[in-house]
Amino acid sequence: MTVIVTQSLTKRYPRVTALDRLTVDITPGVTGLVGANGAGKSTLIKILLGLSPATEGDARVLGLDVATEGPAIRERVGYMPEHDCLPPDVSATEFVVHMARMSGLPPTAARERTADTLRHVGLYEERYRPMGGYSTGMKQRVKLAQALVHDPRLVLLDEPTNGLDPVGRDHMLDLIRRVHTDFGISVLVTSHLLGELERTCDHVVVVDGGRLLRSSSTSDFTQATAALAVEVTDTDAHPDGGAALLAALTTAGIAARPASAEGGLPGAGHVLLVEVAGEETYDLVRDAVADLGLGLVRMEQRQHHIAEVFQQHDSDTKGGSGHAG
């Protein structure tokens, strides 16, 4: 059973191609849609809601055709926009009740479900106050609540962690995880950070310039991209400690490359990115550093950045077109 299927989906605006022959297949669960600014994430969501016609190709949401069955899709799907959408002079309760009724819930059910949903997203006494006084975190929760209030089968969340501090971001991501595990609702969530979605999603789809770069389960992803950043000092015996370690690791059969190849951080010449094959990699690196007599400045799990995935992908496929999952 699939939740979203797209087939060669293309959206062209007069000046840009926002989506370029995108073919993906999204199963129930939490799916991350990752891409840089302008990658086409919001465009895809508008098409999936049946609000913006595709230029070419087709898409089905919950088995319904986006081109002809938009109204039926919008009855079963919830949507959280990336931008602000809350009037400041009404309370969260009034607002969500109204939105529940716009989704077709009778008055009593609208009130009950609003109370439940606001509690589930973690909004308590504040829900009776005008939303103008809410923090960004509270506003994001109300936006999520209005997308969930009619108990949809799928929610489309456009950058829900936007503007949140690290703690708020973690709360939001936990909440999103629960939307699936506790509420049984499938989720498509967009972000421009792969790292933050890894923990939350079962499956990640990466798009760039409207094209599919990669679509795979999160575990595949982590394996393919898990990297250890190792920084060493130079010694008299090894004037370029990094190069020496790289040679030693390569001999030991461990894939590693200098981080400077990414055009990354200052002083990155001393940092190696080591591919983690398993637990033993850590021991092997430690031993190699000790054998060479180098000083170990740091050894840490790298946060994955989209750029890194892109780069790996490019070297994997040598510029070939994306492979669908």
Added chain:
Amino acid sequence: MQADPTHPGGGTSDTPGHAASIHNIGYRSYEGARLGRGYARRSLFAQSLRGGYGLGRSARSKVTPMLLFGIMCVPALVVVAVAIATGVDELPVDYRAYASFLAPVIGLYLAAMAPQSVSRDLRFRTVPLYFSRPIERVDYVLAKYAAMAAALFVFTAVPLLVLYAGALLGELDFAEQTRDLALGLVSVAVLSLVYAGIGLVVAALTPRRGFGVAAIIAVLTIPYFAVTTVQFIASESGGDGTAAVGWLGLASPGTLMSGFQAKFLGAPSDFPGRVVPSDAAGLCYLLLVLALVAGSYAVLMARYRKAGL
């Protein structure tokens, strides 16, 4: 996904008794009715109509509409009190003239409430939340238009009912009063449709705070004063000028209403020299009224096409 095993809160305990215990209830799915577009449209209409009087909003939002509504009704109450006390055999104001007598109050009400109704959703970008639901653009526009027109109708029709009640208490001629009231209600119904369209279009095109209010007042007053001035000059010059008075009335919303009801509803003419539009001009009044209503609807539809997502 329907038989999703990861759906622990699958029960449908929607009974009121359950809602009382608010601690540690897991997620409850909703299996109840989903009433769809028609219901959503009616709900939006009701909410917007109530909003037109600040009902369901903060106490502060009630001040302006309720104050204006009070001002709108006071003259009717005074007229009735005087009429009953002095035992006149005819009300001193015509049902059909009451709205033009209080036109500035109606204009202020429209200027205050039309932006409330539509600009807020545009300014705070709430519109995409509607259109990502079963409710469609047509439903949204129809509900907003109907609610604004209904709010204006309440605003203008209630004072007429006050007059009527007074007329009956004063034992004036029942048949004549009822007929005049009916014509008066038709006249304010037409006014409500036309003004609601103009107000909403101007408000939807100027979503910035405050601008909508000023723009609506400008659209209602500036052409009105221009037209009445030119009409006065034309009427003074006599001859062809007098005939022109009727045609000139087409050029502002206020004079359009006066000419329309003078021609079709037997109202006393407000125009200089008590001119009533000719038959040809009258036809144009009718067509213009219809065109304004249809045009307002079309402009609103176009406006929300862009506001989609």
